[in-house]
Amino acid sequence: MLANIRIVLVQTFHPGNIGASARAMKTMGLSDLVLVNPRCFPDPEASRLAAGAEDLIDNARVATSLAEAVEDCVQVVGASARLRSLPLPHYDEPDALARELVQNATTDPVALVFGRERFGLTNDEIRCCSHQVSIPANPDYGILNLSQAVQVLAYETFRAWRRLPENHFQQPRPAGERQPTREQLGHFHDHLSRVMRQSGFLTQPHARTEAQLQALFARARPSRKELSLLRGLLSALEPSSPDD
Structure with a gap:
């Protein structure tokens, strides 16, 4: 199931953030990394900051658009700190997101999408998503580094996966459902x-x-x-x- 959970980074500016995100993923059992138009990749800084997760960097796929990166996914959740005018379903708590995400990942790929370091995801990119999620933080300073945001949501996902009942994996959802x-x-x-x-x-x-x-x-x-x-x-x- 964890292999069905994809992390998508959109137009990452600093290659070191790609490496740090890969390290955050690997600590939580995630391995599917897709990069959408990264500014500089491959890059030695990405591999250096991966610090043991170089295999994720080596196997990372590069896509030319977010739509291409998530076309096979049944749930795509965009991480966003900004309120949007787009009325997509929104998770206010990451643990609620994680529970539903791992349920869908039982049979199909799902994705967590993270935008640019400076201004996140555009409205057009949010339209490629099925949901949005925000990470609760200090209202006076709620800024998380890209890899920190990846770590928080990867942890919640891993935690939800560990709490699934054993018989959950033996009862796949019928194809039509x-x-x-x-x-x-x-x-x-x-x-x-x-x-x-x-x-x-x-x-x-x-x-x-x-x-x-x-x-x-x-x-x-x-x-x-x-x-x-x-x-x-x-x-x-x-x-x-x-x-x-």
């Missing part, structure tokens, strides 16, 4: 957008309707079977092409 991947959800939203435009429902190119509907489905969290049912409904409503 599993959460869809971000790629599958992306195809659904593209299909929904196409049908809304073809039907004339969407008439304003900059309307927030699509973003609001994406947030609605993020909160509803349809299963793969339910998403397939919705895709079938959209196909039935979709206007036929002239060649049909």
Whole structure:
């Protein structure tokens, strides 16, 4: 299960933070590290600060976008200290996040996403996530180093994993009840957008309707079977092409 829990670092500026994050991961049994457009990687400083977790650095994958890094994940949680206007489900407590994350990791990949050292994740990157999480800290000085944030959430995840009952691993969730991947959800939203435009429902190119509907489905969290049912409904409503 721990192998299904991915740490994604977006546009990390200092290579030493990559190494320190890898070390934080390895102490908590995590090994899947993905880097999105790092400023400088590979780099000797990353390996030096990994301090025993060089294997994670050597095996780290580099992606060109966050969407690419998490497309196979069923849950993607963006770590953010800022309040957002995007109405995604939000975890106020990391332990609540960790319990749900390890449940989903039983059968499918999940991801914890961390943004840039200076300003974190952009709103477009948050839209690639299914949830957000904040780490409670001193309101007068709530700034955590990147690797410290990774350590806190990795610890909570490892702690939740250790508390799972033994028979949990013997009862995998049926395929139809599993959460869809971000790629599958992306195809659904593209299909929904196409049908809304073809039907004339969407008439304003900059309307927030699509973003609001994406947030609605993020909160509803349809299963793969339910998403397939919705895709079938959209196909039935979709206007036929002239060649049909």
